Amino acid sequence: MDNRKLQIGNVILDLCKYSGNDQYSDGDIEDDILEAVKTGKDFDKYISDSSRFEVFYHLSKERELIAQIMDISKDDTVLEVGAGCGAVTGALADKGKTVECVELSYRRSMINAYRHRNYDNILINVGNYEDIQFEKKYDAITLIGVLEYAGYYIHTANPYEDFLTDIRQKMAGDGVLYIAIENRLGIKYFAGCKEDHLNKEYVGIEGYPDGARVRTFSYYELKELFERCGFSEYKFFYPYPDYKFPHAVYSDDYLPRRGDFKEIGSNYTSSRRKIFNESHMLDSLVMKDEFKIFSNSFLIALKK
Secondary structure: OOOOEEEEOOEEEEOOOOOOOOOOOOOOHHHHHHHHHHOOOOHHHHHHHOOOHHHHHHHOHHHHHHHOOOOOOOOOEEEEEOOOOOOOHHHHHHHOOEEEEEEOOHHHHHHHHHHOOOOOOEEEEEOOHHHOOOOOOEEEEEEEOOHHHHHHHOOOOOHHHHHHHHHHHOEEEEEEEEEEEEEOOOHHHHOOOEOOOOOOEOOOOOOOOOOOOOOOEOHHHHHHHHHHOOOOEEEEEEEEOOOOOOOEEEEOOEOOOOOOOOOOOOOOOOOOOOOOOHHHHHHHOOOOHHHHHHOOEEEEEEEO
16 A cells, blocks of 8 residues: 555545644544544443543534435445544445545544544545545535634635635535534524634624634525525525534424424533523524524535
8 A cells, every 4th residue: 555545444544645734633632532442442431431522522423413414325425524533424424435534634534544444435635625636526525614714724815715616616516515514693602602613702793803714604694605606506404502413403494493492502611601591582583584594503505
């Protein structure tokens, strides 16, 4: 095998475009997670024994639930951009024919490879998306918690638009692009939660007044972005309480009913203020378009 490629079980890691520098990391806890997946620890026990949210975030089976609504068949080739530690990779590999991953971090790619070492349909490209050559079109492409970081890895004046325009070119004629992202105007942010990426109150709903290389978008901002990038069709879904750990996924065809909202929005890793009860407010918006505007996050399916 090429010395720029590494095999972990059945999974191939392609290191041809790896810079040698992991720029995105949760720190040394990722070494612990790597050791856990290498040695085959029981994930449920490891999560329950650990006090670190990062362990739960990267290894919880709940993360895979967002993939269940994706229309991916056993004949489909899948491109997963920003695969991270593989929280969703296994679910995509179970659904599709092949899964080709792109991930900046070598350490995270190793975690992904070890946890899915028994899969024979996963290839992981380690490196920046901009640097990797893609030689085929894909039936399904996923950007799960990825679009908001385009300012970091797409080095153009309009990274979000240019990224989606480029992704669109990699879709097969009848392919589908799935984007999961927080809503800049999610109700939890009005009720006291901090912006997920910057850990500051109100910075997102104020429109990132100080500028930010990571940012999310509102319902209508996303629609405008998709249209500028040439997408002819898109369908919104509304994961609750968010796309990371969805307990329910609503759509325009199946909106929530009064009493469906049982949870309080969380910062997960830090304390939050509770300005008002967002569950009560969401109850007041059931079966109304306002619910879509204030959903905490979105899953969007786009076609060329």
